[in-house]
Amino acid sequence: MRQDEHPMGGGTPPPDAWSAMLDDDHPHDECGVFGIVAPGRDISRLTFFGLHALQHRGQESAGIAVSDGRHILVQRELGLVGQVFDEPALRSLTGSMAIGHVRYSTTGANKWDNAQPVARSFGHGLVALGHNGNLTNTDELRAELEAEGESFVATTDSELVAAMLAREESTLLDAACRVMPRLLGAYSVVCLSETEMVAFRDAHGVRPLCIGWLEGGWCVASETCALDQIGAEFVREVRPGEAVRITEDGVESRQALPPARRALCVFETIYFARPDSRIDGMSVWQVRHSMGRVLAEEGPAPADLVVGLPDSGTPAAIGYAQASGIPYAEAVVRNRYVGRSFIQPDQGLRQHGVRLKFNPLPEIISGKRLVVVDDSIVRGTTTRKTVAMLLEAGAREVHLRISSPPVAWPCFYGIDMPNRQELVAAEADVEDVRRAVGATSLGYLSPEGLQRALGRPAERFCRACFTGEYPIPVPDASVKLRFERSRVISAGA
Numbered sequence: 001m002r003q004d005e006h007p008m009g010g011g012t013p014p015p016d017a018w019s020a021m022l023d024d025d026h027p028h029d030e031c032g033v034f035g036i037v038a039p040g041r042d043i044s045r046l047t048f049f050g051l052h053a054l055q056h057r058g059q060e061s062a063g064i065a066v067s068d069g070r071h072i073l074v075q076r077e078l079g080l081v082g083q084v085f086d087e088p089a090l091r092s093l094t095g096s097m098a099i100g101h102v103r104y105s106t107t108g109a110n111k112w113d114n115a116q117p118v119a120r121s122f123g124h125g126l127v128a129l130g131h132n133g134n135l136t137n138t139d140e141l142r143a144e145l146e147a148e149g150e151s152f153v154a155t156t157d158s159e160l161v162a163a164m165l166a167r168e169e170s171t172l173l174d175a176a177c178r179v180m181p182r183l184l185g186a187y188s189v190v191c192l193s194e195t196e197m198v199a200f201r202d203a204h205g206v207r208p209l210c211i212g213w214l215e216g217g218w219c220v221a222s223e224t225c226a227l228d229q230i231g232a233e234f235v236r237e238v239r240p241g242e243a244v245r246i247t248e249d250g251v252e253s254r255q256a257l258p259p260a261r262r263a264l265c266v267f268e269t270i271y272f273a274r275p276d277s278r279i280d281g282m283s284v285w286q287v288r289h290s291m292g293r294v295l296a297e298e299g300p301a302p303a304d305l306v307v308g309l310p311d312s313g314t315p316a317a318i319g320y321a322q323a324s325g326i327p328y329a330e331a332v333v334r335n336r337y338v339g340r341s342f343i344q345p346d347q348g349l350r351q352h353g354v355r356l357k358f359n360p361l362p363e364i365i366s367g368k369r370l371v372v373v374d375d376s377i378v379r380g381t382t383t384r385k386t387v388a389m390l391l392e393a394g395a396r397e398v399h400l401r402i403s404s405p406p407v408a409w410p411c412f413y414g415i416d417m418p419n420r421q422e423l424v425a426a427e428a429d430v431e432d433v434r435r436a437v438g439a440t441s442l443g444y445l446s447p448e449g450l451q452r453a454l455g456r457p458a459e460r461f462c463r464a465c466f467t468g469e470y471p472i473p474v475p476d477a478s479v480k481l482r483f484e485r486s487r488v489i490s491a492g493a
């Protein structure tokens with residue numbers, strides 16, 4: 001057994017074990033991307049701060065690629081942005097264009113080879129690439145490329161896209177437009193050659209990608225919070241199916257793919273995106289606040305206090321409190337400085353139920369009936385721990401309210417979500433889930449309530465993890481595989 005295979009016996013624990021230790025049962029976004037063209041500006045430092053704003057989208061590796069017009073330099077490493085880059089590193093990354101990437105591993109292990117930006121030979125130089133999303137035809141593309149002599153060191157679909165671009169003998173923008181029709185699934189990509197920076201997005205616009213202007217240049221980022229961080233102004237979103245070449249003079253656009261059904265990941269609005277970002281014209285904070293207000297109408301509860309699980313449950317908890325008239329209280333403190341690159345506790349600490357992420361305030365909650373608002377329940381394991389933690393701290397009742405519908409289907413578009421059998425709500429009704437997590441009562445936001453809070457038609461979003469209706473074809477084999485794999489694991493457990 002490799003050291004990193006054992007769940008608790010040493011080495012790097014697998015994602016489930018991390019989630020349990022971090023009290024974190026949320027699905028995780030796969031990546032965040034950033035790109036900038038700004039001659040005369042300190043582009044590596046601006047990219048560093050852009051990535052810092054996107055750190056919530058991936059905490060396992062970070063990387064920056066810069067071009068000075070003649071050469072590309074890439075630095076990438078496992079760890080948080082602030083761990084990977086220091087002053088000397090940023091000073092050595094000079095140029096006029098840069099792309100950056102933060103990663104959370106969902107396809108491919110957390111190893112250096114899978115850190116991004118990835119780089120491949122392109123013409124007489126290189127192409128560097130960062131990708132957020134997940135392709136659904138990776139196996140076919142990889143087999144085809146390998147049959148034609150390509151080899152890969154990473155296990156991610158990002159290296160595949162870089163290899164496809166590198167095979168085109170043209171400008172990077174032309175290469176992107178030729179490659180995009182062959183990619184199925186979700187992708188928001190930034191890429192860089194010595195002379196061009198290009199960004200492109202899948203035809204459904206599953207993952208966000210926006211364009212900003214700043215003095216001396218232009219930039220692209222997964223979320224608007226990265227533009228805010230570097231003093232850039234939001235200009236517009238990269239349109240679904242669009243490829244853009246960014247130069248210091250502006251944006252050259254090509255509609256590489258015909259318009260398709262919009263399918264923005266609704267979970268970006270519920271949990272993934274930072275609350276101070278705007279996506280598709282929506283303030284993420286305001287949408288979450290509205291979800292809480294609607295949740296209060298749909299799931300009233302007799303309680304003394306409304307408590308949000310920080311940080312993702314907070315806007316909805318405030319909305320719930322305002323709509324219900326029940327006072328809001330901060331009763332759980334979150335340690336913001338733990339992540340998946342955190343040193344793991346030893347066996348003794350684990351056995352004593354170490355709580356790395358949340359700690360309750362007994363002075364606030366003792367003897368109180370609580371409405372506890374969270375954004376989602378995935379496996380239910382950490383929700384059960386959280387409910388138990390609040391009851392142990394003296395809460396009289398815990399009325400759990402979830403600001404999304406039950407998660408019952410896995411994600412194939414770039415989100416780290418367990419197979420169906422591990423999702424607590426996959427085959428269970430609300431009462432079963434309530435019993436499983438030990439809450440006094442449980443209420444979810446209804447699908448209709450979610451749409452009311454979003455103020456947009458359901459058809460604009462991907463909601464497949466709630467409905468099982470996948471807007472982009474998912475290979476039957478991979479759905480089946482997830483079932484079969486989970487059955488094998490449970491049979492062997």
Ligand code: SF4
Binds near residue numbers: 206265412
């Ligand atoms: S399946 Fe769920 S998490 Fe995945 S893209 Fe669709 S809405 Fe987002």
